Amino acid sequence: MPHRVAVVALNHFAPLDLGVPGQVFRVARTPDGEPLYEVVTCSEGRMPVRCSAGYSVLPDHDLDVLDTADTVVVPGVHGGRVLRDGTISDTLAQALRGRPRTLSICTGAFVLAAAGLLDGRPATTHWHEAGLFARLFPKVKLDPDVLFVDDGDVLTSAGVAAGLDLCLHVIRRDHGSEVANRAARRCVMPPWRDGGQAQYIDRHLPDAGGGTAATREWMLTHLDRPLDLAALAGHARMSVRTFTRRFREETGMSPARWLNGQRVQHARRLLETTDLGVEEVARRAGFGTAVSLRQHLHAAVGVSPLAYRHTFRRA
Structure with a gap:
């Protein structure tokens, strides 16, 4: 029922x-x-x-x-x-x-x-x-x-x-x-x-079209890799300056902030839906270490990875 x-x-x-x-x-x-x-x-x-x-x-x-x-x-x-x-x-x-x-x-x-x-x-x-x-x-x-x-x-x-x-x-x-x-x-x-009023959209896929949309979609499929600004601009076939400006115009935030938010969301999903250890979740989400994941997750939702998994993992 x-x-x-x-x-x-x-x-x-x-x-x-x-x-x-x-x-x-x-x-x-x-x-x-x-x-x-x-x-x-x-x-x-x-x-x-x-x-x-x-x-x-x-x-x-x-x-x-x-x-x-x-x-x-x-x-x-x-x-x-x-x-x-x-x-x-x-x-x-x-x-x-x-x-x-x-x-x-x-x-x-x-x-x-x-x-x-x-x-x-x-x-x-x-x-x-x-x-x-x-x-x-x-x-x-x-x-x-x-x-x-x-x-x-x-x-x-x-x-x-x-x-x-x-x-x-x-x-x-x-x-x-x-x-x-x-x-x-x-x-x-x-x-x-x-x-804190911050909005976190789970695995949000960008709209199709020009600008930085294709690069954002590419970023979502490569969250576990190092993604510096030069690599992102190169993928978009733009200069770093132009890419940064266009990215902010289209998303309202910097590439680094947007990428960090997507990595947090991916980590949250892995914590909720898998039995992976915290170190592996950190690696797959692109944070590298469990310490980095703890810091970013706590900044986003106020809890540690294990506490988050305990609270939100389905029985």
């Missing part, structure tokens, strides 16, 4: 936040096209809920559906409608406790904190509401500078688009990078953004 995701709709909900789980989890499928998640939406008493954009929705379920959910998602509420007094109804608080996994998007973290789910835990929320959050919930270890926080069975994300990142992160954690990347492509978004 697909993993059931229950989304809790609250009055004054942020429209994008409410729609994100249904959109992202819905397109996560097996290679044969079988759905991996089922998304249902509920509200307290199955009552209509209204958003700031001037319309209401009528969920199909009440809070009882949370008893059958594997993951519960609480979207944010709009602007000044956050919980100014830090309280929610006893019914909602009780319904949210004891779930296998709970996520919040944006100011949905206020709801989780009001239910007591974040006491003593690291969490994040929309930066604009971070000051209020810290005053209302001093027991929470708030980090307003990251896109999302994964604390095992409770995960929180920052504003709006960070909910997309969090949902993809959950899919990646559940089913590995291949499934998450397919879902990301369906949603036309990068599969991974770390807390």
Whole structure:
């Protein structure tokens, strides 16, 4: 049976936040096209809920559906409608406790904190509401500078688009990078953004055409080799100066930075999908040594190769 995701709709909900789980989890499928998640939406008493954009929705379920959910998602509420007094109804608080996994998007973290789910835990929320959050919930270890926080069975994300990142992160954690990347492509978004807002597109193939596209594609098939700027420019049949300028115009970054990002992505894929040792992963990704791989991977995603494999490798 697909993993059931229950989304809790609250009055004054942020429209994008409410729609994100249904959109992202819905397109996560097996290679044969079988759905991996089922998304249902509920509200307290199955009552209509209204958003700031001037319309209401009528969920199909009440809070009882949370008893059958594997993951519960609480979207944010709009602007000044956050919980100014830090309280929610006893019914909602009780319904949210004891779930296998709970996520919040944006100011949905206020709801989780009001239910007591974040006491003593690291969490994040929309930066604009971070000051209020810290005053209302001093027991929470708030980090307003990251896109999302994964604390095992409770995960929180920052504003709006960070909910997309969090949902993809959950899919990646559940089913590995291949499934998450397919879902990301369906949603036309990068599969991974770390807390520093950097975007890492897994094995991105450049567009066909002139310029440096052919050389970029060639680089992707020779990541394990030394690729200095002179060799790249020679492959593109350009001077080093012209190649560097054209490359930056087409990708928005220098050849070295782009190449390093692709090597990190290749290393991540090898860690996720093979049993190769760290030294061999480093060699095949073009980093040469395990020490170099550790440094680059930690800079990109904040963990060591072994910790990354343990977290993201499919069971």
